[in-house]
Amino acid sequence: MNAILPPLAGPARVRHVVKGRIVEGDGPEYGREPNRFTTPPLDVGALVWPRPTPTPAADVPVDEIIDVLVATGEVLRRDASGALAQAMERSVAAGFYPRDLVETSFAHLGHMFSRAAMEFMIAQEIGGKDLLDGWREVETPSGRPARVRAFPCRLLHVIAGNSPGVAANTVIRGALTKGAHLLKLPSNELFSAPAILAALSEAAPGHPVARSFSAAYWRGGDEAVESLLFRPQYFDKIVAWGGESTIKGALKYVGPGLELVAFDPKTSISLIGREAFASEAALEAAAEAGAHDATIMNQEACTASRFQFVEGSLDQIDRYCERLQARLGQARRSASGEPRPIARSLRDEIDGLRDLEDYYRVWGGYDGRGLVIRSDEAVDFYPEGKVVNVVAVERLEDAVRHVNVATQTVGVYPPQRKAGLRDLLASAGAQRIVSLGCATPEVGLPHDGFYPLHRFVRWVNDEG
Amino acid sequence: MTVRSELVDAAVHEDVFDRSYPDLEARQLEAARELFAERREQIPVLRRRATESGVSEIRRLDDLVPLLFAHTSYKSYPASFVEQGRWDRLLQWMQTLSTQTVTDVDVEGVTDVDDWMDRLRAAGHMVLATSGSSGKVSFLNHTRGDSEKKQRHYRRMSGWPYVKADNSRVVFLTSPSKGPNSAIEAAVNSAAVWARPGEAHFLTDEPLRLADISASAALNKRMAEGLATPGEIAFARVEAQVRAERMSAALDDFVEKLLSHRHEPIVVSALWAQHMAIIDRAKALGVEDGGFHPDSLVSAGGGLKGVTLPDDYKERVDRFYGKVIRNNAYGMTEMAQTCPKCQCGRYHRPPGLIWLLLDRDGERLLTADDGEDGVVEGRFAFLDLLYEGRWGGLISGDKVTIDFKDCPCGRPGPTILDTISRYAQAGESDHIGCAGTIDAYIRGAVAP
Numbered sequence: 001m002n003a004i005l006p007p008l009a010g011p012a013r014v015r016h017v018v019k020g021r022i023v024e025g026d027g028p029e030y031g032r033e034p035n036r037f038t039t040p041p042l043d044v045g046a047l048v049w050p051r052p053t054p055t056p057a058a059d060v061p062v063d064e065i066i067d068v069l070v071a072t073g074e075v076l077r078r079d080a081s082g083a084l085a086q087a088m089e090r091s092v093a094a095g096f097y098p099r100d101l102v103e104t105s106f107a108h109l110g111h112m113f114s115r116a117a118m119e120f121m122i123a124q125e126i127g128g129k130d131l132l133d134g135w136r137e138v139e140t141p142s143g144r145p146a147r148v149r150a151f152p153c154r155l156l157h158v159i160a161g162n163s164p165g166v167a168a169n170t171v172i173r174g175a176l177t178k179g180a181h182l183l184k185l186p187s188n189e190l191f192s193a194p195a196i197l198a199a200l201s202e203a204a205p206g207h208p209v210a211r212s213f214s215a216a217y218w219r220g221g222d223e224a225v226e227s228l229l230f231r232p233q234y235f236d237k238i239v240a241w242g243g244e245s246t247i248k249g250a251l252k253y254v255g256p257g258l259e260l261v262a263f264d265p266k267t268s269i270s271l272i273g274r275e276a277f278a279s280e281a282a283l284e285a286a287a288e289a290g291a292h293d294a295t296i297m298n299q300e301a302c303t304a305s306r307f308q309f310v311e312g313s314l315d316q317i318d319r320y321c322e323r324l325q326a327r328l329g330q331a332r333r334s335a336s337g338e339p340r341p342i343a344r345s346l347r348d349e350i351d352g353l354r355d356l357e358d359y360y361r362v363w364g365g366y367d368g369r370g371l372v373i374r375s376d377e378a379v380d381f382y383p384e385g386k387v388v389n390v391v392a393v394e395r396l397e398d399a400v401r402h403v404n405v406a407t408q409t410v411g412v413y414p415p416q417r418k419a420g421l422r423d424l425l426a427s428a429g430a431q432r433i434v435s436l437g438c439a440t441p442e443v444g445l446p447h448d449g450f451y452p453l454h455r456f457v458r459w460v461n462d463e464g
Numbered sequence: 465m466t467v468r469s470e471l472v473d474a475a476v477h478e479d480v481f482d483r484s485y486p487d488l489e490a491r492q493l494e495a496a497r498e499l500f501a502e503r504r505e506q507i508p509v510l511r512r513r514a515t516e517s518g519v520s521e522i523r524r525l526d527d528l529v530p531l532l533f534a535h536t537s538y539k540s541y542p543a544s545f546v547e548q549g550r551w552d553r554l555l556q557w558m559q560t561l562s563t564q565t566v567t568d569v570d571v572e573g574v575t576d577v578d579d580w581m582d583r584l585r586a587a588g589h590m591v592l593a594t595s596g597s598s599g600k601v602s603f604l605n606h607t608r609g610d611s612e613k614k615q616r617h618y619r620r621m622s623g624w625p626y627v628k629a630d631n632s633r634v635v636f637l638t639s640p641s642k643g644p645n646s647a648i649e650a651a652v653n654s655a656a657v658w659a660r661p662g663e664a665h666f667l668t669d670e671p672l673r674l675a676d677i678s679a680s681a682a683l684n685k686r687m688a689e690g691l692a693t694p695g696e697i698a699f700a701r702v703e704a705q706v707r708a709e710r711m712s713a714a715l716d717d718f719v720e721k722l723l724s725h726r727h728e729p730i731v732v733s734a735l736w737a738q739h740m741a742i743i744d745r746a747k748a749l750g751v752e753d754g755g756f757h758p759d760s761l762v763s764a765g766g767g768l769k770g771v772t773l774p775d776d777y778k779e780r781v782d783r784f785y786g787k788v789i790r791n792n793a794y795g796m797t798e799m800a801q802t803c804p805k806c807q808c809g810r811y812h813r814p815p816g817l818i819w820l821l822l823d824r825d826g827e828r829l830l831t832a833d834d835g836e837d838g839v840v841e842g843r844f845a846f847l848d849l850l851y852e853g854r855w856g857g858l859i860s861g862d863k864v865t866i867d868f869k870d871c872p873c874g875r876p877g878p879t880i881l882d883t884i885s886r887y888a889q890a891g892e893s894d895h896i897g898c899a900g901t902i903d904a905y906i907r908g909a910v911a912p
Contacts, residue, residue: 096895158896159896160896160897160898161895161896161897162896162897162898162899166898186895186896187895187896188895188896188897220896241896241898242896242897242898242899242900244900246896263898264900265897265898265899265900266898266899266900267899267900300897300899301897301898301899302897302898302899302900304899344534344826344859345534345536348533348534348536348537348540349536349540350540351509351512351513351537351540352509352537352539352540352541352557352560352561353540353542354512355508355509355512355556355557355559355560356542356553356556356557356560358556359542359553360542365516366516375542377542377544379542380542380543380600384899401689404688404689404690405690406900428690429690
């Protein structure tokens with residue numbers, strides 16, 4: 001595949017998209033080797049949709065939008081122009097993930113534009129297409145007639161770059177809600193969003209939905225840009241993903257008329273009941289599911305499990321650890337089989353525990369093929385790079401004290417234990433309880449405690 | 465006498481930084497070889513590191529690179545050991561980084577972490593503690609002998625190349641006089657080498673207590689767990705306020721004393737923010753810029769994290785003290801033999817300190833050939849040959865430029881230019897991910 005592509009020497013040239021139009025050019029340079037890149041000069045004025053004019057897709061029926069998105073998915077799957085392949089090669093060259101994981105992630109993008117998924121999202125998150133296409137009549141208890149509509153908004157998305165799926169999801173959600181959308185590109189995934197928007201323009205050239213999207217890079221927190229753009233005159237909401245600095249940066253500008261929709265930074269965990277030790281087959285199944293959940297996007301995802309609380313005797317728990325470690329390095333759809341050595345700082349932390357054999361036991365090395373630390377207290381550091389801390393507990397209920405508002409997904413084994421735990425977990429702050437092995441994200445369900453589509457629109461009423 | 469002790473003991477010579485040491489690099493390598501052979505038998509974490517990286521002997525300086533510890537190594541103990549008062553376990557951890565036996569220290573009846581440190585010190589283990597922004601304290605062991613040699617080095621280094629420390633002065637140090645951290649140790653050393661009897665003035669004699677730091681870390685943990693009550697937070701805030709007022713009153717007295725001695729050669733050492741507070745008080749008392757004795761020694765330092773200073777704070781401090789001796793050195797808690805700054809504004813290398821300049825990622829040793837004309841930028845690491853109590857090899861987060869040629873001041877050997885900065889931490893570079901921890905959700909008790 002490399003042979004047909006231009007060589008990847010010099011800084012990568014990032015493309016911007018302005019209202020559906022691809023913009024190329026040599027402007028400012030950012031980053032350092034191997035992630036040096038240039039962007040076109042930024043024309044901030046071109047990135048806003050003036051208020052007096054409705055957003056381009058406001059009056060396009062949602063069925064037509066779904067057709068356009070399905071066609072976009074086809075363009076992405078075929079990739080006749082090679083644009084997606086090129087974006088993928090750029091991502092590989094940037095080096096945040098091994099090639100195999102970048103390839104599977106990019107290959108999956110087209111499949112995200114599924115008609116069934118979009119129909120389900122609208123039904124679940126909005127409550128019906130009629131609310132997007134027009135005004136739904138409702139009867140109020142007072143007898144006053146009223147009509148309600150999910151009205152399109154102007155959204156500025158500060159997206160996460162730890163998976164190209166975030167850009168695809170943002171485009172799908174943004175298009176279905178008909179608003180105008182500016183995507184601020186993250187420096188760790190500069191290529192997927194422009195490639196997806198290029199596919200959208202190819203599927204429906206000049207279509208109002210294509211004209212509803214822009215994507216650009218500026219350094220996050222750059223006041224020269226953000227103090228101009230982050231204003232209620234231009235945008236209704238800032239949709240901010242992840243890191244503390246993003247959310248705090250956005251908060252500076254939030255005020256009357258400019259709302260923050262935050263996909264906060266999250267940690268995920270697993271709870272494994274003593275049923276896992278009922279048979280060798282059960283143990284294998286639990287370890288397999290635990291390894292799957294721990295390695296989602298090589299454990300860079302918020303859904304990826306980092307702490308696994310296991311009920312059992314120390315001997316049993318050690319058997320689980322051994323089997324888990326053996327599986328963490330495996331290639332999966334959501335994990336690379338190519339090992340990447342774990343960070344030096346993490347190694348220093350783990351080295352400090354290795355000689356405390358009475359309280360800590362470590363399986364695996366620092367080569368990135370998976371490492372498990374067993375302890376009776378959760379470790380102080382943040383496990384990443386296929387590192388799992390298995391914490392021994394008497395009862396799964398004891399793990400609840402480790403759950404807080406930053407806890408997103410809790411995987412439970414076996415699934416029948418969920419019913420007894422889910423209210424406790426939710427009360428402590430957890431947002432998503434799944435059967436162990438099912439931590440990969442699902443569409444059309446709440447994310448981080450809310451329905452994204454519901455928050456992407458403005459609910460407007462016409463009464464009387 | 466070993467090569468290593470010869471190099472470290474060069475500090476007995478008053479002109480240690482002016483001398484030329486023939487074959488210094490070869491002798492440093494020999495000393496490193498000697499030291500590693502001894503330490504790998506004594507320090508479990510070093511032994512493990514050596515085994516994993518396949519280094520059995522130091523043949524070249526490159527062999528040291530995989531053996532360097534980081535500041536993280538010294539705080540890799542489980543915080544629960546402190547929270548739950550498992551002092552014996554904390555000793556067990558300390559043992560993995562120590563040369564001498566520490567597990568036999570009596571910890572019966574230890575009440576808090578300060579108590580634990582006192583027991584270690586009483587047994588001759590001069591443990592230093594540092595507190596990072598995370599609130600987790602690191603513990604660095606060294607021997608009483610190390611501590612004495614450190615002071616000997618300090619005597620040679622402080623005031624160099626302008627004046628010699630001779631216990632003739634009135635000394636002002638904006639630090640507590642007691643406490644287990646390296647800033648206090650440096651202040652105590654400064655008092656020991658400069659002050660005439662009874663004329664070392666510290667900001668306070670109230671000892672710095674790690675338990676206070678641990679208490680605030682513990683409160684943060686309770687906040688993360690959702691257990692801290694608003695009352696607890698309010699109480700912590702009041703305590704902080706009371707402490708701040710006490711320090712403010714202490715600073716008033718301190719400044720008054722300082723100003724009354726400003727016409728004689730004195731020694732003043734403070735953090736930048738503390739210098740600014742001194743200036744504010746002096747101004748309020750109607751004391752104008754200048755007026756300090758030109759032989760006075762004024763040093764300033766410290767990070768600026770968490771403090772807001774005017775853009776021209778350095779100029780303001782310069783103006784206030786006027787033409788005095790502004791001595792300075794490059795060092796860190798983990799380093800015993802600091803590097804003093806010459807008239808040309810460059811930091812010089814003590815013979816017993818091996819400088820290791822690494823690439824940004826800390827993987828590869830750089831040499832004079834990696835830059836232009838022998839001037840090379842990289843990550844600073846070192847092996848401090850002084851320590852008997854622990855392994856002296858460390859990789860830092862500092863970005864430095866080393867000139868491998870002789871210094872323009874005429875002294876031989878490489879120098880570090882006055883451009884030291886920090887490498888950006890992961891996450892500071894606009895990489896956005898959806899994963900993160902509860903830390904982002906906690907505001908400090910004191911911050912509103």
